[in-house]
Amino acid sequence: MINSKEVFRYSLSGTLLYISGLLLPCMTVYPRAGEYTGLLKIFSPSEFEPKVYTVLSAIGEVYESGHLWITLILFLFTIVFPVLKMGVLLLYGLKVIPDKGKLLSFINILGKFSMMDVFVLSLLVLSIKSLPGGSSVELNSGIYFLAGSILISVYSGYILNAPCRNKKGPAC
Amino acid sequence: MSEENSSNENKSEEPKRRSGKLSVIILFASIAGFAYALSMVVQKGAEIQTRGTEEVSSSLKKDKEYMVYIRKVEVNPKAATGEAWDVGGSAPDLFYKVWWKSNLLYESDVKKDSLIAEWIPVGLDLKDSLLKGSVSVDQLVKLPIVRWSDAKGAEKVVFDILDQDLAQNDKIETLTFYFKDLEEGANFFSFIDKKDHGLISVRVDFLDNALSQGRKIELLRSGK
Numbered sequence: 001m002i003n004s005k006e007v008f009r010y011s012l013s014g015t016l017l018y019i020s021g022l023l024l025p026c027m028t029v030y031p032r033a034g035e036y037t038g039l040l041k042i043f044s045p046s047e048f049e050p051k052v053y054t055v056l057s058a059i060g061e062v063y064e065s066g067h068l069w070i071t072l073i074l075f076l077f078t079i080v081f082p083v084l085k086m087g088v089l090l091l092y093g094l095k096v097i098p099d100k101g102k103l104l105s106f107i108n109i110l111g112k113f114s115m116m117d118v119f120v121l122s123l124l125v126l127s128i129k130s131l132p133g134g135s136s137v138e139l140n141s142g143i144y145f146l147a148g149s150i151l152i153s154v155y156s157g158y159i160l161n162a163p164c165r166n167k168k169g170p171a172c
Numbered sequence: 173m174s175e176e177n178s179s180n181e182n183k184s185e186e187p188k189r190r191s192g193k194l195s196v197i198i199l200f201a202s203i204a205g206f207a208y209a210l211s212m213v214v215q216k217g218a219e220i221q222t223r224g225t226e227e228v229s230s231s232l233k234k235d236k237e238y239m240v241y242i243r244k245v246e247v248n249p250k251a252a253t254g255e256a257w258d259v260g261g262s263a264p265d266l267f268y269k270v271w272w273k274s275n276l277l278y279e280s281d282v283k284k285d286s287l288i289a290e291w292i293p294v295g296l297d298l299k300d301s302l303l304k305g306s307v308s309v310d311q312l313v314k315l316p317i318v319r320w321s322d323a324k325g326a327e328k329v330v331f332d333i334l335d336q337d338l339a340q341n342d343k344i345e346t347l348t349f350y351f352k353d354l355e356e357g358a359n360f361f362s363f364i365d366k367k368d369h370g371l372i373s374v375r376v377d378f379l380d381n382a383l384s385q386g387r388k389i390e391l392l393r394s395g396k
Contacts, residue, residue, distance in 0.1 A: 013202035020209035
């Protein structure tokens, strides 16, 4: 039998980490222009100042650059779906949603539309890959909180699914 | 038999208990992490607020050095005499001079055929750099430095705004500003209601000389 308290604890942890990940900076970009950095920095120091991004500020920047549709997609896949998924898990933990069968299928669907894990992975790849002119990306604490949130959210789904995998749970 | 069953139950209960403990530990760690995130956000917010307060313009301070220049000037379409500025009807070739303590400190470059002229005094003199064979940071900003050292408050800085001519430069207006009336950053003056005045408006900027060269260049470029 699944302990709903346990699901609640995990989903609450995931939610707290997710909110922290959204609030904290995820990455800092250090712009460089190769060997001309020093000279160009004199003329335009602000262009070479490190830029700090949170998930929300990155989405905001996409919006400001005039890409409304991409902003909507990003917002939906990195904010709305993960929030829904964690919200549903929280509600199950609080026993507000009693029907586990429907819940599982809903969470599975939401999980498939969640892009947070892709986002974290893409940032990791970006940080490893060298950028032109010696520019670099440094990952900040926010990314670790998001990664933790993803792991916990996956584990919450896993413990919910466990009885179904063993074909023991009555709701399966 | 019953003992065997109870030991089996205990065995199956143990991983559950362990998992329960783990969930509690993770929850506490997450709460701590969340508190950390909140404190960071509050700290950052306070930093931004402090920076915002610092950037509010203030009156010039005594014994502090300032770089001074005219950012923008707009002249009337006709000279004070009612005649055209230049032969052939072309607009004046504007430039200005800065005087402090009766000494000429600076002469700006000439903005040809302009009724509105803007000076952004950041640049690199390529000819000069090539001759010297090197580029130094202080070559980029060449502006006069002044200091308000007079305790009586009568100390002033004087600007001559002129129209460059082949024979003799025409003085459009002489502006005298007292340090006590000026502010750090941009100072706007409008003369639109003074019909015999050569100027429509002028913007005089004072820049803290103690700022880093990078910050000065940034402010001069942006004009903020």
